[in-house]
Amino acid sequence: MKLDRILPFARTLLEKAFIPGTIAVDATLGNGHDTYFLAKLASVDGHVYGFDIQKEAIQTTKERLDADNLSDRVTLIHDGHEKVKEHIPESVKGKITAAIFNLGYLPGGDKSIVTKAETTISAIEQLLDLLAVEGIIVLVIYHGHDEGAIERDELLQYVKELDQQKAHVLRYQFENQKNNAPFIIAIEKR
Ligand SMILES: C[S@@+](CC[C@H](N)C(=O)[O-])C[C@H]1O[C@@H](n2cnc3c(N)ncnc32)[C@H](O)[C@@H]1O
Numbered sequence: 001m002k003l004d005r006i007l008p009f010a011r012t013l014l015e016k017a018f019i020p021g022t023i024a025v026d027a028t029l030g031n032g033h034d035t036y037f038l039a040k041l042a043s044v045d046g047h048v049y050g051f052d053i054q055k056e057a058i059q060t061t062k063e064r065l066d067a068d069n070l071s072d073r074v075t076l077i078h079d080g081h082e083k084v085k086e087h088i089p090e091s092v093k094g095k096i097t098a099a100i101f102n103l104g105y106l107p108g109g110d111k112s113i114v115t116k117a118e119t120t121i122s123a124i125e126q127l128l129d130l131l132a133v134e135g136i137i138v139l140v141i142y143h144g145h146d147e148g149a150i151e152r153d154e155l156l157q158y159v160k161e162l163d164q165q166k167a168h169v170l171r172y173q174f175e176n177q178k179n180n181a182p183f184i185i186a187i188e189k190r
Contacts, residue, residue, distance in 0.1 A: 027081035080119055
């Protein structure tokens, strides 16, 4: 297949947006795959901030980074992404070039702990303020579980109302896939 699948396309967007030496945010660490990917892109003078409310996610990510000596480039925050401005110093404003939200529940973890629209939207709002011009926020939306469908609807409503003078909003989705396959919303700050 020539078309990018969903997760590779999310990575392509991050690669395009994230300028080495600047700052990236992984709003949902989970098993740490995105943070690891961003830490490699960050290069020695860049930095990644990663959030998760589950201790298990922090630990798994830490082990993944330690194994490749990438921990110095990453700050792991055991707290909700809706508190992004409490944890990321004001001095980084305008220096964040990429952020990712892989929504839903932790694969292999407790499926009752899921991301929710209210906190996701609060984090997006804060990140839009901190983002550099042409910085991109990538949302991977999993809507196969009940709360995921609610989060999807609220997020779609929210992004449709974002002022087009302030942000470009892209949706990338396979229209004929069954079983509520995940899709991407990307928001680029103008
Ligand atoms: C789909 S997983 C992320 C997958 C991850 N990107 C990976 O590479 O494995 C979603 C994660 O979001 C976390 N989460 C849920 N609500 C959160 C919140 N308010 N702030 C930060 N993380 C949250 C969950 O604990 C879970 O680990």
